[in-house]
Each structure stands twice: as C-alpha cells, then as structure tokens.
Amino acid sequence: MPTNLIRPDDPALHDEPVVAVATLVGATGSTSKKLGAKMIVGASGRLVGGVTIGGCVDAQVIEAADALVAGGEAKRFLSISLDDDEAWEIGLTCGGTVDVLLQRVRPRDARDPLVAAHRRAAALVDDGETAVIVTPLDGGDPRTVVEAEAPAPSAGVFLDRVAPPTTLVIVGAGQIAMSLTALARELEMRTIVVDGRERYATRERFPCADDIRVGMPSEVVAEIRHTKRVAVVLVAHDYKYDLPVLRALLRSPVGYIGMLGSKKRGSAVRDMLRDEGYSGDEIARLHSPIGFDLGGRGSAEVALAILSEIVAVQYGKRA
C-alpha cells in the first residue's frame, strides 16, 4: 500500500488536525527521488516520507512546512537550489534545483480538496487502477482521475501519477519466501504466498504476508489479476510447481517471472517448455537463475538478490 497518500485510516495522522503536504513537482539536474515524492509534516513535528534523500533540502522544506501549519496560508511554492556553496567548493554537490509544492491540509476532513483527491486516488489504487492527481500550481483545487482520463502535461499543472503497488506472488512457502515477505514489505510491495502444503503456508510462518493461499499453485496463480505490476517468483525449487505455474504465466502480461535453481536446471525447464510449444520470446521472460549474483547464500541474502532484480526490471535497468 503506497504510504504517500493521505488515507482516512492512517494511524500516523489520526492525531494531526493540520498537516503540510510537500510534493516534489519539478526538478532539474540530478535528484534522487521521482516527481510526486511526498513528505507530510505534522503540527506535532511528525514527519512521514521525504521529497529528497534528506539533508539540507528536506530541512528547508520542513522549515517552510512548519510555518505553513502554524499560519493560515493554504499553499506555498519552494524552488530550492542544490548548489550549496560549501559543497560546491569541495566538489560534493549534485547540482540542479527542486521545486516543491506545500499544501496545508486537514487530513481528517473529507471536504478538504486535497484529502478528497488523495482518498479518491487511494480507492482507485486499491482497486488496481493507476490514478492521476491533477494539481493546478497557480490556484484551483486538485482533482483525481483514472490514468486514461488524465490531461496532457502542460505548464502550470502537476500530474501526480500514483500506481498500485507491485504484487509479489511467491510460490513455495519455504525459508526464502519468509525472507521475501519481510523485505518486500519495506519496498511497499503486496505479497501473496502460495503453496499446496497447509503446514508450510501458515500465518505463523508468514506474519508479514498480505495474503496466504493454499491450493493447487498453478490455479491460485492463474486466479490473480495479471498485470505488469505483478512479479511472480518460484522458490519452491520443485518442478511439480514450477512447470504448471510457468505454463500459467508465460503468455500473461505479468512484469517479472523468476525461478530458483541452477543454470542447468533452468536450461532443462526451458527445453521442456520449448518442447511444449512455447516460443523463444515467451521462454526468455523467465529469469533463472533468479536474482542478481550478490554472492550470498543465506535465505535473506537470496531474497535480497531476488528483490534487487525485480526492482531493476521495474525501472528498466534489466530486461
């Protein structure tokens, strides 16, 4: 579940009558966060999220947010240079500027225009849709539309695209799966653990999983809505699950398919699928051996390698 939206049930905001929402709406040069990154600053001093990786920029945003929360101003626009004088002199600056929109919000008031826009976006995202919050930078209330109805980009309007979280489907409820659910939570992925064995796929073993499903794995996986935001990892290390699940996936639009095992095992599975009529392009979608080679062999290390590869694929850094 994305944390950068104001939701009515967010426990971090239930005792905050007024907050400032800072949104990164423009940038030049090298910035570490995507446009749309948000930081919520509460009257109590509470901070949720961030518009940069920290340092002096976030400090300036927090200072301005504090002033906005304390005063009556509805919004403020900050344009901040990243060319810090001292850092420039010693060659440690990234350079560029960031533009931040600050908006004063009553997070529990559904009539507040930004709260209403965020709640609508949250509802769409929870429904698997990609939402776009359309914010006029020079006045006017924000509104939320589904991605297909978003206006074309134009000066003076910020289009904040909010996609559903990645769904990580983990087939095989072993040790690596346990580590995957824990690490994936930090990455704000939704996790579904799938296995045919009731003794393995338990809540006790997977306290971090969003969903645990016991059944015929290929059927369970086939029932999940297949989109580019779905990554499926086969970590049972058992052909009895790998082959049927791959048959259910290779012709689907899921964004990532990975399978645990050696190069030799992966090659044998590819040969079998080829014999069954799957094309070279379809078989090439399979990542096996799965994950980046980080050198580690422990369950958490393998899980980290797998998640690293998934993130790289999502951002187009790996095919």
Add this chain to the structure above:
Amino acid sequence: MSGGSSAFRAAVLEHFRRPRNRGAFDAPSGQADGANPLCGDRVRVQLVVEGSVVTDARFTADACAICVAAASVLTDHVRGLSLGEAVAVDATWVFGALEGEPPSARRRCALLPLDTFKRALVAVGASGR
C-alpha cells in the same frame, strides 16, 4: 525420480512428458481434489458420467512425475467403464499400467490419483470404496 524398474521409469517419463487427458471440463458430472500434505502434490480428477458409464475423465495436477503419470494412465483407462467396473480399479491395476511399482516412499504419489478418482466416483453417486 529414482528407483523402480527401467520400464517403470520409462512409462512415468512418457506420461509425464505427454500426459493423456490433462485439462478440465466446464461441467463435469463430478470431481474430487486430492493432496499429499507433506510433499505438496495436488491433483483434481473430473468425470463425465452418462447413465451408469464413465464416458470421459480428465485431470489437472501440480504434482510430481509419478503422480502425473498415474493420473494419466488412470483417466485413460476408466473411459468407457461402468461405474461398477470403475469402482473396482485398484492399486494393482495402477502399478501394472505403470509397468512397475515405485519405491515404497513414493507409493503415495502413485496412488493419490486413484484415491482422488474414487472420491470423484462418490461425488457422482457411485460407491467409491
């Protein structure tokens, strides 16, 4: 797969690579699901029964080669049998069809489809035991 005669291994591999009757009916007369809770084999057997005759049978499985092969030979065999004849199919027949017996630790794999088939017969009203 390890153990068993070479004929058994060949039969299992043949049926695993080219399983007969794998798939599902839209509207079967009856079906049953089976599972081996420790190894995780999962199988579903579906039957079409007209009058007192099994006219068609299919299976789906996320299961090992032995289990898939056993489901394959079994669903092939029962087509055309009366319900009375189908109820009489037993482990001996399955092992004969697979040209041998699996190692003792894998007998459950070979017999899961048979057990599931018997419960599918019960679901269509035949006495499966």
